[in-house]
Amino acid sequence: MNQLTNLKSFPLVSRRTILKLLTIGATTGLLGYTRFSKPQPTVFTQDSLDLPRYLNNSKSVVIVGGGLAGLACAYELSQRGFTVTLLEKSPQLGGKIASWSVDVGGEKFMMEHGFHGFFPQYYNLNSLVEELNINDNFQSLEFYSMVFREGKYDPEVFRPSSSAFPWNVVDLGISSPNRFRWGINLAKPKHWEVFRAIGGFQVEKTYQQLDNLSVAEWVEKDFPQGLYDLYFLPFAKSSLNAPDKLSVAELMQFFHFYFFGNPEGLAFNGTRQDMGTSLVQPIAKEIENKGGKIFTDVGISKIYWQDNKISSISYQLGEAKSLVPFWVERNWEINQEEVNYFGSSDRLFAIEANSDEAISLTCSHQGCTVELAEDGNFYCPCHGAVYDRKGKVLTGPPKRNLSRYKINQSRENKVQLVGITENNSEIISTEIQADYYVFATDVPGVQQLFNVMEGEVNQNVKSQIQKLHIADPFAVCRFWFDRDFDWQHSNFTSLSGYQLTDSITLYHRIQEQFIQWHEKTGGSVVELHAYCYKEKQFPTQEILLTTFAQELYEIVPELKEANLLHRELVNQKNFSAYPPGSYQQRPETNSGISNLMFAGDWVKMPFPCGLMERAISSGLLAANEILTKEGLQRRKLLSVNPEGILKI
Known part of the structure; x- marks a missing residue:
């Protein structure tokens, strides 16, 4: 039976009732924003001059980092005639969306870093999907649910919608079974301040006013509790940053991009296969088809500076990368x-x-x-x-x-380590020179790149990089069981109120490889994701595994009677953090060094975006910087409306 027919039906409430909830005084000025005219994406980058699109001479680019940011940059530049070399430290491309093979009972399956949703306002990511002609690699998940532990709130269900603010709030209120528990009273100054902040996002003004506060501090006193429990806390954690360490301004940007400035609705697509097969491999294949070279399992040993710019990079392949010194903290x-x-x-x-x-x-x-x-x-x-x-x-x-x-x-409290080789084999180092360099690694990666630099390194840029932060670790645990179970919610469901778990994904109902295994065996493949847990609570992977299992059996009691066939744990601490006070010092795409660009979700972005779209957009921005220097037409970039309609 289709899950849509199993959804709880919600009683209709008149718009007048919803307007009373929000107060007429707060919404009267908004109603001129017509309900029936869907806002169009905002064009952030589009050249008016008829500039050439392709190089007519030889120019080379070295891109360090093979995640979405590096892949997007390499893709665009290889399309324009640049000689591109992409260096990735891991055995697999993709960074946080990489896939790799695991063995389960003699069968091979592809494992990932957790479920990823492709939202319709991912305009720049979706444009790559269109160009690569891989739309069939994705499927709509129709809707998704948010379920609260022990029935604290009724489950929320988010469906496709093309209503823009404020009507998306009205529609949410109509459909929400918890609408009378939001706790909003706009007669209270703090509540009006909250409503104005989330509906009036402006990049510079919002960061100037709210970047000095953490979300936890902001909501500590006289905050609508239901609004926090139902939306603020789940949204904050889905940014992979914990509320006690996340800037309020960054959360406002996140809210604006995903909801208040987004005219596309909250439904999203998932991949039919793993992320590597569905997205990473097609991008990499196109880069190589255009003559680009891609190397994985690479260690950068030296980066040389001369005349205030990078002159060359030395790297090794394979096990030799362990010979690059690095620092680790106690x-x-x-x-x-x-x-x-x-x-x-x-x-x-x-x-x-x-x-x-x-x-x-x-x-x-x-x-x-x-x-x-x-x-x-x-x-x-x-x-x-x-x-x-x-x-x-x-x-x-x-x-x-x-x-x-x-x-x-x-x-x-820290040591510098260097690898000890198992044998005395000769270490082969390669030095590469290029016209441009793009650093598109994660935060630990880019900080390590600046640790291996030699020569007159720009200290201002190095200081910016050293001040970047890493978020609390995330963990993913995927379980294989010998039986299926009833599930009344969406195949990807956000969870709230658990000590560790933030979401559950039923892979045997989403991805084809697991659907086929389920049809053959009757088993199930279930994944739990903890977006940002505290290491003090879960200091070891054994504790993570034990807690995940306990919470899974609480979420799906039927699985207590099932046989656990296999489990896989992914546990990393490399996601970018956006703590209070970090915005002004965050590096931009243009590093200030003539031949060095930055890309990654840690880069300061000039328009609202998040998660995969942030990574892709930063890579395309870096490519545009290089295209501009060569007098070429920049790629057209889109965003949601960069400002909220309540801006003052």
Whole structure:
């Protein structure tokens, strides 16, 4: 039966009742914004001059980082005739949307970093999808639900809509079973301040007024509790930033992009296959078809500066990348008497007392984090691998030992490590020169790039990069069971009120590889996602796995009787943070260095955008900067209306 027929029907409420909820005084000035005229996307970039589109001479670009930002930049420049070289440190392209193969019961499946939704206001991302002719790789999920633990609120359901603000609020009020629990009273100054802030977004003014506050501080006193529980908290966490560390201005930008300035509605698409197959591979293939070169498993060892710009980059392929020195900070959340821990999440290292070596706790099988047990061996909580005290494989699926590192330097609360090779094979280093360079890595990656620079490095730019922040870690756990279960909500559902879990995805009802497995076996594939958890509460992957399992059985009690066939855990700490006070110092696409551009979700954006659209747009902005320097036509970029209609 179609899930749409199972939805709870909500009683209709007159618009007059909704207007009373919002107060007539607050909405009278808004009603001239016609309900029947859908706002069009705003053109952010479009050249009026008839400039050439393609190079007529030879120009080269090196792009470091193969996530969406780097791929988008490489795609656009390769289309325009540039010689593009893309360097990615991981074995797979895609960054936070990468996919890789896992073995489950003798079958191969593609694993990801968690479910991603493709919203209709992702104008720049969707334009790439159109150009690549891969629309069939995506499917509409029709609607999605938000379910609250222990029935604190009735489930919310978000459906497609083309109503713009304020009518999308009216429609939400009509459909919401919790409409009388929002707690809005615009006679209260604080409530009016909230309504004006979310409906009157202006980039510079909003950041000037609200970037100094965290969301947690802003809502601490006299805030509409229902509005916070139902919308502010789930939306804040879906930005992968926790409310206690997220700037209010950044949340206003997030709200504006996804709701108050968005005329496209809240429904979204999902991929028919994994993200790598559906999106990453088609972009990479087109880059290579245009002559671009792509290298993965790359380590950048040196970046040379001369005459206030980058002159060349040296890199190595494969295991040699471990020979690049890097710094890691002490982890005080994990304590053992004889062992000190450095780093966190999927990049954790153990150093025994008085030792000059560190051992990586990243399992060489699937990248899980191993743990030191009382018997002195390291155990992987995911797939049964066991290593001895020196990291040598004792049993299980891994083929390689844990990596070992020499301690180069020690400072207060951090150490510099460099890899120890297993053999004496010659290290092959390649030096590459280009006309332009684009750094499109995540925050830890770009900070490491500035750590390996030599020469007269621009200290102002380096300081900007060093001040970037990383959000709390995220975790994804995917379970394979031998049976299916009844589910009355959407196949992707936001969850609220749980200690760890923020969403659940039923992959055996969305992606084709899992649908086929379900039809063959009758089993189910379920994924839980924690967007931004606190390491102090969940310091180890064993605790993460235990908590995910406990909460899954509470969310879907039927699975208590099912047999767990397999599970996969993804646990990383590399998402960009947007803490209070960080906006003004955030680097822009144009770094200020003549041949260096920045791209990534950490870059200060000139128009509202979020998540995948933010990454894609930053990459295209970087490409446009280079096109401008070469006197070429820039790519047309779109955004939602950059300002809210309540702006003053």
